[in-house]
């Protein structure tokens with residue numbers, strides 16, 4: 001498996017810049033989270049990587065090959081997204097054969113086992129399934145297709161809590177059996193935190209985070225206490241969010257706290273989880289666009 005390199009991708013719709021010279025790399029056999037607020041450009045980016053839409057500038061490379069219209073490279077990528085590509089009236093079993101035809105070595109046995117777990121018959125068509133079960137059927141294809149890079153755009157759309165658990169379990173199972181790269185774009189950040197090795201955060205057209213989750217969380221803090229003491233302790237730090245309740249101030253920072261900073265007795269420092277870190281970093285972003 002080769003590295004996938006996204007190099008200075010720019011995408012504009014009219015005069016609006018959706019992706020602004022975005023660059024990052026995906027390593028073989030890792031699970032990434034691609035996070036961003038509504039309208040941040042996640043789907044646009046995944047569609048560009050998989051050649052469904054075209055960038056105004058930049059390139060996507062698999063190893064040394066530009067993937068643009070390159071069937072051999074594109075044959076390593078699979079995108080599961082909301083778009084149904086006119087497959088509504090296709091039976092699930094025909095989706096399986098389609099994946100076999102396009103990619104070879106489809107894991108029929110595991111796919112049938114997953115369908116049974118989701119209580120879906122392979123003779124059903126996507127059109128007749130509920131939103132959640134449609135997602136479950138598409139996930140069953142995505143987790144059993146023979147591709148090195150699998151992009152899951154909103155893979156939990158409509159899935160109830162039990163089915164989401166089943167999906168996370170199946171993802172880890174297939175990843176354990178055959179490690180390949182998964183990129184999961186989702187808003188259910190807390191739920192996927194345990195699955196992700198790396199996180200990429202898109203905000204207002206740019207990548208603002210691209211690192212192992214463990215490294216990001218190691219420097220993500222919530223600091224609270226009497227307002228004047230919090231101000232004193234955080235002097236010189238970049239405060240991302242700040243709230244006052246009565247005389248207690250709570251701020252978030254995502255940067256290393258130097259050891260020589262003395263923590264006043266009444267000030268408390270806690271680590272943030274991934275959801276809160278994301279919110280702190282993207283507060284004031286582009287929600288609702």
Ligand SMILES: Nc1ncnc2c1ncn2[C@@H]1O[C@H](COP(=O)(O)OP(=O)(O)OP(=O)(O)O)[C@@H](O)[C@H]1O
Pocket residue numbers: 013018036037038039040041042043044045289
């Ligand atoms: N075909 C299009 N024409 C014009 N603008 C578009 C088109 N497709 C997407 N956009 C705009 O590009 C921006 C990014 O959209 P995109 O769907 O990539 O965001 P997203 O991060 O996937 O959002 P969400 O989390 O809400 O699904 C949005 O402002 C959207 O309105």
